[in-house]
Amino acid sequence: MADMFHLAWFLHGSSAVSWGRPFTGSIGRDWMSPDLVVDMARSMERAGFDYLLIEDSSYVPDAYGGSMDVYLRAGHSSPRQDPTVVSALVSQRTERLGIVPTIGTFATPPYLLARAIGTLDQLSNGRIGWNVVTGSSDRAAQNYGMPGMPEHDERYEIADEYLRAAMALFGSWEPGSVVDDPAAGIFADHTRVHRVDHRGEHFAVRGPLNSGPLPQGRPVIAQAGGSPRGREFGARHADTVLCMAKTVPEMKAFRDDVRRHAAAFGRDPDDIKVLFIIDPVIGGTEEEARERVRQRELAALADAEITLAMQSKVTNIDFGAYDLDRPIELSGLRTNGHQQVLEQFVAVAGEGRTLREVAVELARAATTRLAGTPDSVAARMAETMAEVGGDGFLFSSNDVSRRTVAEITDGLVPALQQRGLVRTGYEHAMFRDNLLAF
Ligand SMILES: Cc1cc2nc3c(=O)[nH]c(=O)nc-3n(C[C@H](O)[C@H](O)[C@H](O)COP(=O)(O)O)c2cc1C
Incomplete structure (x- = not known):
């Protein structure tokens, strides 16, 4: 039997990316409500997806023609709701799906991020991830009082230090630090809760986190970045890496490279799941x-x-x-x-x-490389995975509607399940455990 692989969805922002497209209902009126995202998340959970990743950027672009016109006219890139808030709502309407908000390392202080992500991990019973992005637009930097973005590789240096500070905060409550013993009069044992005293080149934080321990210990770390420096960063820190590659040899080369770097950092390469972006077109017939x-x-x-x-x-x-x-x-x-x-x-x-x-x-x-009936697309996904070696796919489309999601979750996924390629039910309660289940 072929090895099983993982599935996830990369959602362009939390709101109406598919405004104006067919089968999007009254999205132009309803985009502020969480209903569409929640319905999509529940479909993904029914299909056994590992996670829903919510992309983000924190500015209204004007990079094309020096104007916001195209972006606002088409509802592209904005509006964008805060993905941590949307994640909280999705977490209350799902039970097993991993939820991955995107937060940049260029503006939010590590303490603020660690507290928000830690709280979300608690509210979701251990199903939160964090898509670590360095940011790339001067416009985003200007929304936080900076003149512009640092240079490309420098951004990854800053992010490396950010991860060290955030991980120290996540670990500031040892396992077992919450004693919960009313008879002894002890809620938490202060000898197991530690300051972090991080003092680096870019950040300083005392700690400990005041929101308490995370059910998962630390969130699942997701990362995307194709440059050599970006791949190295992913191999060092990530539990799952997102890859945009055009051909099967490119996919294989990318995954091999991430795994090689991971081994060089002393990590087990199987602990990093590389997921490849696809946008298949599914039809009832060819x-x-x-x-x-x-x-x-x-x-x-x-x-x-x-x-x-x-x-x-x-x-x-x-x-x-x-x-x-x-x-x-x-x-x-x-x-x-x-x-x-x-x-x-x-x-x-x-x-x-x-x-x-x-x-x-x-x-x-x-799009055009992957189109067909659920069964023929499932067969090609299986062939691709056999050649690449793993670890799964991340669906992503500008044409997001309940219909396109259902074509995947209720059309394609059953065909993959029939071939024994994806899970039919969750193995575990928490996100990282499911990601590492195969
Ligand atoms: C699939 C994918 C998803 C991404 N999601 C986001 C995002 O939500 N927000 C963001 O600011 N950057 C996002 N990025 C950008 C990456 O984090 C990274 O900054 C970018 O790929 C440039 O990295 P590189 O120069 O190392 O290739 C994404 C990139 C890819 C390929």
Whole structure:
């Protein structure tokens, strides 16, 4: 029998990313309510997903054309609700699903983060993760009183120290420190609760945490970052790493690299689950799936500007300043933002395409490779995992609705379960235990 693999969902922000798309109900009126996210989370839990990761950024972008227009007009990248608040609500309506809010290491003091995440781990009975991001936009930095972001590799240095401080805070209540013995008159044993006295280059925190111990001891750490420095960071700290790769050899090379780094840090590589982003199109028949791919390609053509605006957002390069119907001069493009995104852009554009063609190609690349009936998509996912070696997939779509989620959770997942590739029920109560179950 083939090895089992893990499933998760990467949700673009907590609110209405799919506004204006079919089958999204009255999302334009309901986006403030948590109902859509809660319904999606419950579907994922029914399907045995390991986790729901809620992406975040904390600014309204104006990187494309120097204007907020495209982003606000399309409801892309904003509004964004605070993912820790949304996580609290989701935790009360689910029982086994892992919940992973995104919080950056550039603005929130470690104590504030550790207390919020620690509280969430308690409220969810040990199901909280933390997607550690360094931040990449000057606009986000400016919302917290800084002139701009530190340089790319320096951000990872800061994040390394941040993780040390946060982990010390999570560990400041030893296991067994809460005695709960009314007869002896002791709630907690002060000899097992410790100051952390972290004093580093970027942070200083005394501790201990005043919110008490975490059911999991520390949250599940999720991380995404494709640059060499980013991979090293993930291999050192993460329990699960998210990867955006285009081909099976690229997927395998990425996972092998993370595992090699992990071993060099003295970690068991099997303790890190690398999940690969996919956005499959599911149809009742192969023909229906092909038709829906055609519709998505038409939408990609119409949405070329939105796709480029999203590229601008994460690279801070203003693609709105270029002619859409000409090839773009690539030699001068540099970023202090997402390096891997720019590399992929350059690879696609380098083949002589116009900017509009690049946008369409980028938008459809992930989709068209994986389309079909639940059974045929399940078979291809199995083949991919067999070649890559593990550890699972992370679904991600701009077309998020109860319908698209159900196509995965109630269409594709049963086909994967029938093949013995994914779980049919949770092995454990807590998030990390389920992640490490296979
Ligand atoms: C799948 C995926 C999800 C990400 N989610 C977020 C996010 O929610 N918020 C954020 O600020 N950055 C996010 N990032 C950005 C990464 O944390 C990282 O900053 C970026 O990939 C650049 O890293 P690199 O230069 O090491 O490639 C995400 C990246 C990927 C690939």
